[in-house]
Amino acid sequence: MFIQQLYTGCLSEAAYYIESGNEAAIIDPLRDIETYLQLAQDRKASIKYIFETHFHADFVSGHLDLSKATGAPIVYGPGTETSFPIHLAKDGERFKIGNISIEVLHTPGHTLESSCYLLRDDQGKPHAIFTGDTLFVGDVGRPDLSSGNLSKEELAGMLYESLKEKIMPLPNDIVVYPAHGAGSSCGKNLGPNTYSTIADEKENNYALNAASKEDFIKSVTEGLETPPLYFPINAKINKEGYQSLDELLERGLKAIPLEDFKKRIKEDDVILLDTRSETVFSKGFVPGSISIGLEGRFAEWAGSLLPFDKGMVLVTELGKEKETVVRLARVGFDKIKGYLEGGFEAWQASGNRVDMIIDVEADELAMDLPFDPNLVVIDVRRETEFADGHIAGAINIPLGEMNDPGSMANIEDNHNLYVHCGGGYRSIIACSLLKRQGIHNLHNVSGGWNKIKEQPKINIEKEKSVLN
Numbered sequence: 001m002f003i004q005q006l007y008t009g010c011l012s013e014a015a016y017y018i019e020s021g022n023e024a025a026i027i028d029p030l031r032d033i034e035t036y037l038q039l040a041q042d043r044k045a046s047i048k049y050i051f052e053t054h055f056h057a058d059f060v061s062g063h064l065d066l067s068k069a070t071g072a073p074i075v076y077g078p079g080t081e082t083s084f085p086i087h088l089a090k091d092g093e094r095f096k097i098g099n100i101s102i103e104v105l106h107t108p109g110h111t112l113e114s115s116c117y118l119l120r121d122d123q124g125k126p127h128a129i130f131t132g133d134t135l136f137v138g139d140v141g142r143p144d145l146s147s148g149n150l151s152k153e154e155l156a157g158m159l160y161e162s163l164k165e166k167i168m169p170l171p172n173d174i175v176v177y178p179a180h181g182a183g184s185s186c187g188k189n190l191g192p193n194t195y196s197t198i199a200d201e202k203e204n205n206y207a208l209n210a211a212s213k214e215d216f217i218k219s220v221t222e223g224l225e226t227p228p229l230y231f232p233i234n235a236k237i238n239k240e241g242y243q244s245l246d247e248l249l250e251r252g253l254k255a256i257p258l259e260d261f262k263k264r265i266k267e268d269d270v271i272l273l274d275t276r277s278e279t280v281f282s283k284g285f286v287p288g289s290i291s292i293g294l295e296g297r298f299a300e301w302a303g304s305l306l307p308f309d310k311g312m313v314l315v316t317e318l319g320k321e322k323e324t325v326v327r328l329a330r331v332g333f334d335k336i337k338g339y340l341e342g343g344f345e346a347w348q349a350s351g352n353r354v355d356m357i358i359d360v361e362a363d364e365l366a367m368d369l370p371f372d373p374n375l376v377v378i379d380v381r382r383e384t385e386f387a388d389g390h391i392a393g394a395i396n397i398p399l400g401e402m403n404d405p406g407s408m409a410n411i412e413d414n415h416n417l418y419v420h421c422g423g424g425y426r427s428i429i430a431c432s433l434l435k436r437q438g439i440h441n442l443h444n445v446s447g448g449w450n451k452i453k454e455q456p457k458i459n460i461e462k463e464k465s466v467l468n
Helices: 034-042 063-070 152-167 198-204 213-221 231-240 245-252 258-264 298-305 321-329 343-349 362-368 383-387 425-436 448-452
Strands: 002-008 013-020 023-027 046-051 074-076 094-097 100-106 115-120 126-132 175-178 270-274 311-315 336-340 358-360 375-379 416-420 442-445
Touching: 002 034, 013 034, 013 094, 013 100, 013 175, 023 094, 034 046, 034 063, 046 063, 046 094, 063 074, 100 152, 152 213, 175 198, 245 321, 245 336, 258 336, 258 343, 298 321, 298 425, 311 321, 311 343, 321 336, 336 343, 358 362, 362 442, 362 448, 416 425, 416 448, 425 442, 442 448
Parallel strands: 023 046, 046 074, 126 175, 270 311, 311 336, 358 442, 375 416, 416 442
Antiparallel strands: 002 013, 013 023, 094 100, 100 115, 115 126
């Protein structure tokens, strides 16, 4: 028996490769399937089944392309309805893979079709459980994302029963393999580890220690942040299907000559996305670009901030074109028209106008704060981060809300904006969005809150913020 967790950090997502007797199964694959195909080939195994724990909201699954490439059926749990062929499993149904088996445990609550997969060894003994978004390390799946007309409280009640009846009775030594780790928006506060045991979760998971069903419902439904806007889009794609990644790559990896690129970006229905590092972007970029650097939680922020119904052209670091298109495809972007041939260097070398963002150090902000009456600090961290400590008088506009037309309602033309986040990645994204709105009197605070809190002359407050 062989199990490999395939973890993608920028999405905090875990897919799984399971093998026995030269037969393999994949659980919750990403859209780019080459890793799974190569692993099976290297190990001289054939992929027999593709298991999906539920309709994922935070990424587009690779189930369709992987099924087409291997002939393996796509398995979903009870109650699943799709626009493509699947094996609709029964609760308790077992699937043989070599000398081991995988048993379906229907665990509604995160979504109605949510199911876990219990792996039994060659003796039939439970060895591991793949819990999807039902159970995480230190948390459980949020019950407010989707599932018909049910309220989050009703779904939380179903989740309580699923955990109590299907998960808690399992042997303590069973390994728990969830679909997500820390940073995922599919839960409230996932732990730092990417796997656990039933015993550890019984001891340390707040949700499994609720005194009653009512306490459980309250604890898992309160304090939920607004989910990223792209979640329902991805869930729909996973349910209804999509075009192959190969087709998307064929269109998206077209090098656009400079003169054609200049014409293209003037079109109203085109988004210009620059995926270079934020420290490089700030020093010079094509006017009107939105910055979302590949090195951060790229796909998540792209899905949260960019429209899915508009075409997109790219400016990337040379050699990063394919990575950019693939990572955009992971969250459902399928209207990518190509990339600037020669990158930003070609744009600059031809003498075209270049925009930039002024970076300032935290100590410079500390010096300017007492003497500039028009200085306004824009803190783009999450509301909970802001509440834990912020500059006195700062305005909290979380990055995910910056496309809201009313988010800048209190900003005047004479304001001198200093924008910051936690470390610098999100604030450059924010500055690029502000510039697209015609706001250019701004500075990016390098190092963000990590550097600001070290400044003894800056007045820090710790209190709940009121969003504008």
